[in-house]
Amino acid sequence: MSTPKQAFAERLNDALDNIRFPPLGKGRLSRLSEIIGSTQVETDRWLKGTAFPPTSALVKLAELTQTRSNWLLSGYGAPFEPGKHPRGAGKIAPATGKEKLSKEALELGLKWMKLPRQQRQAIARVVEELAGDGD
Numbered sequence: 001m002s003t004p005k006q007a008f009a010e011r012l013n014d015a016l017d018n019i020r021f022p023p024l025g026k027g028r029l030s031r032l033s034e035i036i037g038s039t040q041v042e043t044d045r046w047l048k049g050t051a052f053p054p055t056s057a058l059v060k061l062a063e064l065t066q067t068r069s070n071w072l073l074s075g076y077g078a079p080f081e082p083g084k085h086p087r088g089a090g091k092i093a094p095a096t097g098k099e100k101l102s103k104e105a106l107e108l109g110l111k112w113m114k115l116p117r118q119q120r121q122a123i124a125r126v127v128e129e130l131a132g133d134g135d
Contacts, residue, residue: 002049004074009049011072015065015079036060 002010013024022028024047033043036057045051046061052073053061062069071079112120 005052006049007075008052008073009047011067011075012046012061012065015061015067015072019065035064
């Protein structure tokens with residue numbers, strides 16, 4: 001079970017992924033520190049779930065990720081203002097923890113959405129039959 005700080009770090013990293021911020025190990029730490037105006041040591045603690053940011057930094061993080069600060073900090077409430085999802089209207093909130101898609105599932109999902117509806121329906125029937133859900 002994750003601690004509240006670890007859960008915050010998951011939400012923060014997911015929200016940063018959602019706005020296509022540089023990934024961990026590829027500039028996330030330095031870029032985020034620069035934007036927020038914090039030290040890299042401090043920012044690293046937030047990203048790894050060993051500390052919470054001060055309120056002033058939390059407000060900046062929420063603005064950057066286009067999320068609600070209460071959701072970002074606690075996980076309670078809606079992550080976004082209605083109709084203000086950073087990737088466009090009708091999108092779902094960033095997944096966290098066990099509900100997060102694997103890289104393979106995400107890539108397949110993106111390819112799936114490019115298929116015509118009729119092909120998606122045919123493939124869905126095959127998958128349901130293979131999984132035993134088509135009975």
